[in-house]
Amino acid sequence: MTVLYVTERGASLKVKHQQFQIYHNSEIQLSIPVNRISHIVLFGSCRLTHGAMSLALRRQIPVMFLSYQGRYFGRLQGKIAEIDYLQQQVKNSLNPEFRLRQAKSIVAGKLSNSWILLRRLNRYHQQTEVKEAIAQLADTINKIPQAESIDTLFGYEGQSARIYFQALGTLIQDPFQFTKRTRRPPTDPVNSLLSLGYTLVFQNLYTLIQAIGLHPHFGNLHTPRHNHPALVSDLIEEFRAPIVDSLVVYLLNSNIFIPEDFTAPDNRGGVYLQPSALKIFLKHWQTKLQSQITHSHTGAKVTYQRCLELQVWEYLTCVLGEQENYRPIQSKM
Template sequence: MTDWLDEFLDPENFEAAWQKIKRKRSGPGVDGETIDQLAARIDQVQTQLIKAIAQNTYQPLPLKPFVIPKKNGEWRHLAVPTLRDRLVQQALLSILHQILEPQFESSSFAYRPGKSYLTAVRQIRHWHHQGYEWVLDADLVKYFGELNHQRLIAEVAERVHEPKFLDLVQAWISVGTYTKQGIILPEKGLPQGAIISPILANVYLDDFDEAFLGHQAKLVRFSDDFVLLARSKKTIYQLKDQVEQLLSTMGLTLHPDKTSITSFEKGFKFLGHTFVGDLIIENRAKPSATPREPKPDLLHVEAIIHADPPTQTTAMAQALLEAVHRQKEAIPSPLYVVLGYRPRSNKPIAIDSEEISWLTGMATLYLVHQGSTVRKQQERIVIQRPQQDSIEIPLAEVQRILVFGNIQLTTPVITLCLEQRIPVIYLSQMGEYKGHLWNETAYDLTLEIAQFQRCQDQVFQLTTACQIVKGKLWNSRQLLLRLNRNRQLSSVATAIQQLEDYREQLSNPLSIDQIRGYEGTGAASYFAAFGQVVDHPDFHFKKRTYHPPLDPVNAMLSFGYTLLLKNVFSMVMAEGLNPHLGNLHGAKRPKAYLAFDLMEEFRSPIVDTLIIKLINQKIIKPSDFTWPNEQGGVYLNESARRV
């Protein structure tokens, strides 16, 4: 017997679903996430979705209103899920097709593999040739908007016996539509625009299809349009009354203006074809009228995402929510937070914090509050932050300054830093190195000559590079040992042994490329194990990515390594060394290779140790990160950088 749940949660099923979603290149939902942004982190997202579904924590976001023009000049209103919700729906749809297709009747033709409106047209021709001359040409009133949720779930449960599938269907049909007035929760109906809706629409009418099995009349149904064919006029009139009664038990009504009794002799139109006698003529589409403007209320709303952590609902808030729902009004933004959503800000990142302070004994001054001005006042520097109190710091206590983004240093401050040989390092708001400020005595020519000579000494280069990598592997191993002491994960233990094996190999005579190879292989083993000791359920780490970092853990690693590098860089400068002359690192393109060399051993004990603590102790939350940019890059935002 097939385990449908296992098949549904199989990563290969989600990957196949993703490929279908990606090919459609459809637009974003209410969260604003695009295909390209999702593609940049799809492996992580699929893992998160599968885990959330398995643990019953998956919750869809509201639907995004969308309109497309109709041929009559009106607008068809759709409501589309987010790309992530579409991915889950597509994954379940592939399973539901396997379960439901054998149960559907041959008289339904819409939204089914191997069937189309043309097969429906051919079926009508077949029944006509069999003597079925009289026709009930019918259409339902607002079919997708009228489906009763309770009946739909009961019909699905009758055919699909996996509770988790029913929970997903219930969640998708109950989720609201996000408008400018707030979230409108549905009382009935299916969202046109959701991947899962068509197959659910067929489930809802399957009993109707069954009612005409082996009947004296023949049914051909395409979604909410259908024809019922009979051999006599009397029969067709009797059937109309039966159809109306049957549909009323389902909460559905025949459209009075679009439903009629006719015959092949008189002719009728169905599915873009005109049937007259033995002729079937394909209708040519008329030029469409210019659509009138859609209602602005349904368009251009602010993006929203899941609240993190989930908002605790108070009794008062829940009562207000239920009252608004009973009044059939949109749930405004102060209340839709109760549903577990919050706005996704598209404003520029403001890296600031109430924790900004300076304590005696600090050496590095980090300037991160955007729009600040740094000026000189006697032998002190004063940091003026927009609409906040100033901070005064004795310059004698500052050994280096790191400037992030839009922060202005006045000329007197720059002059003072040059005179006092205080390096000033400029970075982008996200931490990308831009350049540095140093005075004319920065380089010791004698020392620099000695550096160049050492660079030509292959024995010195190999020995130094080897010791750097040995130290890095040792520290990486020690961190994993400590983190795995209580976990006792076999995969982490394997990585620990691999790091020790690589260290032993470094005792042999090696070329610089071989040394770098062990450093790279060791890093790969280390980071594979590093992801195993991340305990926070909302953080996942599979591999190291940068330029840009594609997930929160990589964002923290990149930011931490940047701070470490720039501190080492300033120390190198302060000692009069040329920062570009490294031993382990090096290439034709000028970079601070010596600083890269010297920071390697300190990555694990300083940066990685801190990051694991921040994540596992839940000091850092997923909401402390930016939404992926167009390249998929994720970065720490706001005061999280000051934690």
């Protein structure tokens, strides 16, 4: 199974003989069997024909709509939450002890993987600032089990994120500079790549959560609010450092991207990938998702894409009461 990305301006996604076909300037660019597609991502003004839309809905293939800059617009997805799961999710959302237990695991997973990535990247540099950040993250991780509220956990998470990103910036080589995390819009190339990567992981998890019948809006660390899929925001946390951040550092420090691959700041200060560079990013993105790691619970070799799916099932076992605490994956040194 694979993700179908459509990036060409003015391209059309059609269907014929149970195959999705991408047309651009009236010429077919790609044809791929429907049963090989897990979900579809359309960038910018790409067009989805009625036939392709109908088939995607019948086959329960989600379609995501992003701007050319990678900003999320919306999604087309037919499946809704399983009623038994939804009832249990609502019940759990009203249980402060359940929410706090899972929130502790989520924050611990995020900070632990951030800590491991900094240690891995700093192994040969031994920068003092990074060493101090690693020590501060370790200290905060040790405090998490004693946290008495979700607000306290948010405080730990926010403070640690600032420390982590400052340290990460010192590990990114010239000509790129990164001093802090900026969103909506991302104001430099590093933030642009981080935002795009986070958006793609977020939508991937959203698809997997709905595919097994969970409702994406009932989270634990993040609380339900209007039009916010809180559960997706919960489950993405452990994957930010090992999937997105590590890839971004690799792409920039390996000179795969240069400053000219990014747009000049727009009227809001936003910086984004050029269309040709977006294709390069997506190629490396798919390679990253298909790279293998040792799953920290099973000990089996799995791809990151499979790992995303396994973690959604892991959370379902907590929803159903089959285990008490959610277990995030933990990166290896």
